[in-house]
Amino acid sequence: MRLLNPQKLNELQRNPNRVRNICILAHVDHGKTTLADSLVATNGIISPKMAGKLRYMDSRKDEQERGITMKSSSIALLHNKGGEEYLVNLIDSPGHVDFASEVSTAVRLCDGAVVVVDVVEGVCPQTQAALKQAWLENIRPVLVLNKMDRLILEMKLSPLDAYVHLTQILEQVNAVMGELFTSEVLGRTVPEKSQSQIDPDKASSLLYDWSAGLEDADDSHLYFSPDQGNVIFASAVDGWGFGIEHFAKLYADKLGVNEKVLQKTLWGDFYLHGKTKRVMKGAQEKAKKPLFVQFALENLWAVYDTVVIRKEKDKLQKIADSLNIKLTVRDMRHTDGKVQLQALCGQWLPLAKTLLDMVCTKLPAPCEITEEKAEKLMCSATERFDSLPSDTQKLKSVFMACSSDEDAPVIVFISKMFPMERRCLPQYRSHPLTAAEIAERREKTRLQHAQRLAQSETPFSVEGTHLLSSGDQMKIEEQKEQEQNDADAFIAFARVFSGTIKKGQELYVLGPKHEPQSALEKLESGEVINPDLTLKDLKSGQHITRVKIDQLYLLMGRELETLDSVPAGNVFGIGGLEEHVLKSATLSSTVACPAFTELAQVVVPIVRVAVEPTHAQDMAALVRGLRLLNQADACVQVIVQETGEHVLVTAGEVHLQRCLDDLRERYAKVAINASEPIVPFRETVVVPPTVDMVNEAIQDQNTASKDGDKENAGEVITLSTSNKHSTIKIRAAPLPTEVTSLLEVHADLLKAVDKHIHSEAGQQNSEMFEDSLSESQMVLTERTLKAIETLKEKLKDAFSSAGDEWKCAESQIWSVGPRRCGPNILLNRIPAYDHPSVWQRLRGSDRRLEYDSSFVNGFQLATLAGPLCEEPMMGVCFIVEDWTLAEETQLDHPSSRSPGSEHNDPSAAAKPGSIPGNLSLSACQAPSAILPESLLSQPYGPFSGQIMSAVKEGCRKAFQARPQRLMAAMYSCNIQVNAEALGKMYAVLGRRHGRVLHGDMQEGSSTFTVTAVLPVVESFEFAPEIRKQTSGLASPQLVFSHWEVIDIDPFWTPHTEEEYLHYGEKADSGNRARRYMDAVRRRKGLAVQEKLVEFAEKQRTLSKNK
């Protein structure tokens, strides 16, 4: 039995006054889906008997298994209220924190919300979040106090106690509402005040103190109160629920009291004076029973007592009779008291009817959209509504009108894309065949049969093979179709805010970053939007595509029904938009329509894992699957890291599990592994520390090191190439921090410069002696040149402020690395070497210039992989003190050359096995540079390569000669935390080596905003831990912020008295840097300084087979 048929539906949809778009919000396990079940049951979609057990809205397998909802889904219901029919689009939402993004997609499409609170558990973190979300989206909530049966059966409260308990819970909820209200009012007054200072005319009218802001704003309408009719007491599991008007009506007749009076007094501190039959105030004082207890709760308690606890069947009949309820014989005979109770209460106090009545009266229709909400939808809080183009501002009235006329502009908002198995779509559903179709099929098979016969007769004929191939083709096509049916279709979850959307209509798809201003300008300038464009083809800055509406669906929970058109104010589904919509979008008939503001995200994804296919060949499938997953889930991010890892970022553990399951079974269909992602480190050197680990000044045992020159001597590394022809003196030093950060920020610029110089360098010829920079100016754009100049200036400032040592360093920069754009510098302090700096290309006639690129490459290699654990270096300066190439005459290579040529051709001999490349030099050497073939294959390889490896080794050694440190990537961590969980949150941060920067209390609420920094290595499992420890009262957000030196030498072990005292002899716990370094080394297969067996005696001593 379906109450909703297409004609009626269409009729109802056209009348926005009769449409209600609502969603159910609550903490996890407070009974949202059960409540939805009983509502669904009223429309005959499921049996009332199964309501509460079936969880119809949980269509996914894992949802049913785990018993929690994981996605928001919508269902259209018909409700008849006192002869008026209403269409209720009910959206069930998940309650678990991890799926908070689904809640925001649901809330966006609704006008009202049903907030469910478990009366035993009270207000929980997610209840607060739900209320906040409803508040942010300006939708009106009503309250359902659920699980009343638990008060009776589990907690065994007396009616009076239960009443007190209920008032407390109501107060809790109202306290949350009040907090939201005050924080908004305070938030609003601050900008107003600041504005008032600017505008003196306004100031006089706006000058008021803090309290005035609160007092002026009326907040009475916000609160939940049974006498206002926006609270329902219910037990969704047993299928009953009531508002006080039910009892008010009932007892008004019985007692002869005015119904309105009773409505006001039934909830609250009122009692019935026995003799006078008058309602009096002050029940608590006089120890009387409040009216609510006397009339409502006691009756309920009595019913539960007789039916469930004492199981008196004859009394049941009596109660039923007194309530005018007819119970079926089957129910009466049933041995389970619960069934009888459900039958009785379901008729006495039907939950669905009460709730839907309340929804229809208390919650606004789509056409009653407030001005405030319309503005909020159209522009985000950061910009002002007036700043939008005038065409767009006009659309506000369209929002308010909610008209479904033909000429009204169409505005549709898509809040998410959800997957649906293709064969579940209505157009693919099997339907009874018509006679014509049967005939057609018969004809087809007959033909096929005939073909097969013909084929068998002439097996070798050309025709036969042709037929065969066509048969194969058909098979392939069928297979393809099959595959397509297996694949998922994405349905857009959407709502029409204005106009009517029809099948076959052409609409603009406006991406989330669309700006009406620029788009309108573009349109005016004659730009046409290509209808064939899809999301993939869009360049940056373009956010508009055109699409023809293909399929419209009515969302019916697990099923879909096709529709031809949808008028304003309805929630519905659109098919065939996969190519056009990524996660959310706006569809409109006009470009002036702004993209709807971003969904108010309560959680941002923070749990990171690296995913990879179990079998390497499935990589492509995984990437495809990740793309689909990204489209289907609003709260998922997929990042491809530099290491090639695919990192999946999800909102929480449960969410992660769901995503992995989806990937395995739905999107990628391959086996995948998830693991901790690889965390990058950096290596650096520091100034020698003056204090040791226990803050004692380090005494110089080595008196020699006091002498500056000798100290330097220890740090300068002298190294020769393997054939002893070249010697390098190199020294490492930490760069001033400002320089490092400058280099880091300007990496792109440096790269551009490098690229430019490289492309130019090829054309060097004899004219090269001109200033190279003037030449390059012609090619680089003005802007880059300017940027280079400012960078130079900044570097100069940074260096000069860093001390004498760095004087003129900016002009001595030889190269930066790694990858020619990193935060390390190669400094040229070679005496009398006419060096090139990074700013210009090679020139000059020094012989060493030929090997310049090898030298730089050696430096690049060294900075790319440091000696600690082969991670890139950062903030290290390598100062080349000297670089000599051996004099030509000493450069004999007697084994490979005849002595004669040695004297004739000294310059060629200087570079055995290398390229005498610089043409400016070639005049003297090139004509005679004829090397015998044997020279080319030298024992140590080409000389350029030797220089490269020598420089690399030199850099590494120089690095090791200084105090080395590891640098860790740091997240800046923003935590919203309730005051009561503050201490526990600090404990978690402390355990993970986080550092709190500051914590502020938010005005008007009891939440703190704490800012901290946390090493990325320690962040794995951080979010789950902090949630567990604080019972979900703290929600962290992590963003990468900077690199920080870990101030422990990775090779440190205690060696002074005090250190032994403090850390013990082994210092197992002390060295964090060592632990990180070893972990990286172990991962990379580098040797780790670690004993295989700590205690030799404590090994398992028996061999395996004895």
Added chain:
Amino acid sequence: MSKIFTPTNQIRLTNVAVVRMKKGGKRFEIACYRNKVVSWRNNIETDIDEVLQTHTVFTNVSKGQVAKKEDLIKAFGKDDQTDVCKEILTKGELQVSDKERQSQFELLFKDIATTVADKCVNPETKRPYPVSMIEKAMKDAHISVKPNRIPLMQALDVIPLLKATMPLERAQMKIRAVLSGRDARKLRDKVAKLATSLESEDWDGGKLNLVCLIDPGHYREVDEIVRSETKGHGLLELMSLKEVTEGEELLE
């Protein structure tokens, strides 16, 4: 039936690793703990008592025959047992224990995998593979590690084997060659043959500026061609060791 414990008349040495050394025509042995000798040799373990079972030099550990003093003096020139033990520890033949071998093997395996991951890219995305994936693929391909070959060589051997199971390619090297003179065109063809793709090619008055990607294995050959055939007129410059896509990317 469960195994019945039968007493053996041979008492086996447990937790003992023997280090032997032949010197002066005599064989000397010392008794050490298992899994400790390599740590000692790498200077990780510094406590001699954690390495030596006893500061005694034997001629045969399992029989318990202690070396004679005069033999020690004859062979080592000293009779201090501990000193001799230390010498044998550093110079003697080592019996590698299970854990030592295993960790050596693992390190080598990981080293090879890291090298492969470092040298190769996924040709579809031009991004490297994560090391863990390479390791898994190596295990699936049943690649055995040889302890006495250097990891780099083994990695180069592994690459073609892995190509069979996954899309894998050596990361290309970017080089710039400047050729001039009469044979420039001829040389260009030779270089082009070795290159996988040519990025840019500029002729400027008989001078060629060629930027191309080559397989790292061909670097030597290209180098040789440019060097020998131009007779010093050419210039070869390494622009980047491997061409990979850099930076993070948000998948959409």
